[in-house]
Amino acid sequence: MNSISANLNLMIRACEKASKIIIRDFGELENLQVSKKGPKDFVTKTDKKVEKILIEELTKSKRHYSFISEETGKILNKFKDIYWIIDPIDGTTNFLHGVPHFAISIALKIEEEIIIGLVFDPIKNEIFYAEKNNGSFFNNNRVRVSSKSNLDDCLFATNSDGIKSIYPKLNLRNTGCAALDLAYVGCGRFDGYFHNKINLWDIAAGKIIIEEAGGKVNNIDGFGINKIDIRAANPNIYEKMLKKLHNF
16 A cells, blocks of 8 residues: 555545445435335435534544535634535435445645545445545556547546537536546546536545546636536546537
């Protein structure tokens, strides 16, 4: 295993603890699909439980760090320029329908710069992470973005709006989990990703994973934490992809 910082180690441990709840609750979902009440309330509770565990675990040894989280919003502590950015379950609609494609996403932002990102897929037991200037890793093996340069050979991920606008100009997938889409670009499974009006907690970890894997990501500063337009790809196709997206 490569040497990792104390903060990244803390993030991994927090994810491992929270994932036990996700795996257990995901197993319960089958029983709820047929109940009258349905699984929606149950999934919202899972989301909140996972977030609570992540915040508790991260606060244990870093009690002064602040938080930006999907469920709770901003939690300001003593260090107001150091943020954990958390999405307890990115891909909740997949989770809700019993589709095993969702992830925990955590990033650490210090003075406006994301310095660590972690995306953990509890069902497939796949972990993607990166630290600034230390490379990107998938299950502890160093990864890089793909090296393809012909757009026709590439596979891109986006949301349904992207597919409606861009297909058939690019070969597209909509998986329902932005965090994993970005992590997949980082390890070369996908070649590029684009999405409009997305939230910071969906993309913060994936952004540094792609950059540290040698990929290109647009500057998201100035967008705030909501309604971010993101573009990411391997460097050989980044500009070509942007040309296809000029009206998106």
